[in-house]
Amino acid sequence: MSFSPELHHWLILSTILFSIGIYGVLTRRNAVGVLMSVELLLNSAAMNFLIFNHYASKPFIDGAIMALFIIAVAAAEAVIAMALFVAIFRSRKTVDVTQINTLKG
Amino acid sequence: MDYFFVALFVGMAFALVGGGLAISYLVAPNRPNKVKSQPYECGEHTVGPSWVHFNVGYYLFALLFLVFDVEAAFLYPWALVFREFGLIALFEVGIFIVILLFALVYAWKKGVLEWV
Amino acid sequence: MDITLNPADLTHTIAFYTLALTSIVAALIVVTAKRIFRAAVALAVVLICGAGFYILLNYDFIAGVQLLVYVGGIVILIVFAVMLTSSLESIEEPPSLGRKALGLFSSLAFLATAVIAFSETKFPLSSISAEQPKDVAKAVGRKLLDYGAGGYVLPFEVISLLLLASVIGAIVVARNPKRKNEGSAT
Numbered sequence: 001m002s003f004s005p006e007l008h009h010w011l012i013l014s015t016i017l018f019s020i021g022i023y024g025v026l027t028r029r030n031a032v033g034v035l036m037s038v039e040l041l042l043n044s045a046a047m048n049f050l051i052f053n054h055y056a057s058k059p060f061i062d063g064a065i066m067a068l069f070i071i072a073v074a075a076a077e078a079v080i081a082m083a084l085f086v087a088i089f090r091s092r093k094t095v096d097v098t099q100i101n102t103l104k105g
Numbered sequence: 106m107d108y109f110f111v112a113l114f115v116g117m118a119f120a121l122v123g124g125g126l127a128i129s130y131l132v133a134p135n136r137p138n139k140v141k142s143q144p145y146e147c148g149e150h151t152v153g154p155s156w157v158h159f160n161v162g163y164y165l166f167a168l169l170f171l172v173f174d175v176e177a178a179f180l181y182p183w184a185l186v187f188r189e190f191g192l193i194a195l196f197e198v199g200i201f202i203v204i205l206l207f208a209l210v211y212a213w214k215k216g217v218l219e220w221v
Numbered sequence: 222m223d224i225t226l227n228p229a230d231l232t233h234t235i236a237f238y239t240l241a242l243t244s245i246v247a248a249l250i251v252v253t254a255k256r257i258f259r260a261a262v263a264l265a266v267v268l269i270c271g272a273g274f275y276i277l278l279n280y281d282f283i284a285g286v287q288l289l290v291y292v293g294g295i296v297i298l299i300v301f302a303v304m305l306t307s308s309l310e311s312i313e314e315p316p317s318l319g320r321k322a323l324g325l326f327s328s329l330a331f332l333a334t335a336v337i338a339f340s341e342t343k344f345p346l347s348s349i350s351a352e353q354p355k356d357v358a359k360a361v362g363r364k365l366l367d368y369g370a371g372g373y374v375l376p377f378e379v380i381s382l383l384l385l386a387s388v389i390g391a392i393v394v395a396r397n398p399k400r401k402n403e404g405s406a407t
Contacts (some may be wrong), residue, residue, distance in 0.1 A: 021326035024252030026324035083391035182362030
């Protein structure tokens with residue numbers, strides 16, 4: 001048992017961050033809060049790619065490219081989600097996900 | 106060890122800010138009264154709440170900024186290896202930039218870039 | 222139990238645990254803060270710690286992109302969205318006990334399953350002698366522009382299409398249909 005970080009330490013760390021994100025997605029009422037939890041999930045997923053790239057396929061760089069794509073996709077996703085929240089807030093005056101329950105705006 | 110100075114810098118930044126706050130908390134006398142704890146702007150009384158809803162125009166600008174931020178992040182590695190690939194790299198990145206230019210043109214046409 | 226006294230290793234270890242503790246605490250603030258603005262600030266802290274992890278893993282280019290796009294872009298966008306959709310004084314009601322229990326159960330179940338799964342697995346670790354590419358940004362650039370087998374030129378182009386689609390969608394959805402600004406612009 002050594003304290004210096006090895007593959008398992010890193011994996012446990014990213015899994016803890018991921019499960020905190022899951023908790024947030026399930027319990028947040030504010031839609032923006034839900035989106036922030038989703039960002040936590042994406043961030044820990046990107047970290048996992050880099051961890052495995054570093055420990056399991058060091059001479060290659062594919063994991064880092066995946067992390068780069070995850071960051072870019074997260075940006076696109078945040079842009080769209082925020083636009084939806086702004087539009088929902090304009091018509092419903094709330095972004096509480098438990099209150100938004102109609103399909104018609 | 107390249108990042109030793111980064112860590113040092115972060116530590117010093119925290120120490121400076123935290124130290125400043127701590128010293129002013131310890132040294133400064135704290136005798137608030139009603140007039141003193143009023144918010145003021147340049148000697149004037151404040152008008153309305155300080156938390157107003159922003160115009161959606163700010164959000165649309167931030168959105169365009171974010172998209173071109175991502176573009177810059179992808180152009181940096183391209184610029185590093187441009188000489189190795191030559192013309193084909195120029196062609197590939199040309200497609201990339203032209204597609205994103207459509208986003209700018211669309212935003213322009215829709216009047217997002219006009220400051221209301 | 223062997224505690225290595227190699228100073229480089231020691232700093233690495235200390236940095237890892239400090240960043241891990243900070244990011245976990247900040248992540249807990251993100252999911253539990255009653256004021257959404259504080260959650261946004263805590264999210265920025267988590268993402269900055271994430272950049273620190275990437276540096277510890279020797280991917281400094283990805284750390285830079287993380288700071289540039291995530292902290293400098295997405296968090297700013299989230300802050301704008303918070304300002305557009307809620308007021309500072311608005312305090313989010315805590316979730317109902319049932320939701321809390323459900324959330325706690327699912328996240329702990331996931332945590333337990335995942336930890337058991339990867340403590341049982343023998344991962345094919347790369348050999349000690351394996352070398353990481355010297356310049357990560359250059360290696361990434363080579364892979365991104367490589368149009369042969371194993372190259373990423375198509376995803377690279379598709380990312381621009383994705384961004385174009387998201388910009389058009391967001392402008393269509395968020396733009397004020399009446400064209401006149403109704404909110405108080407200051």
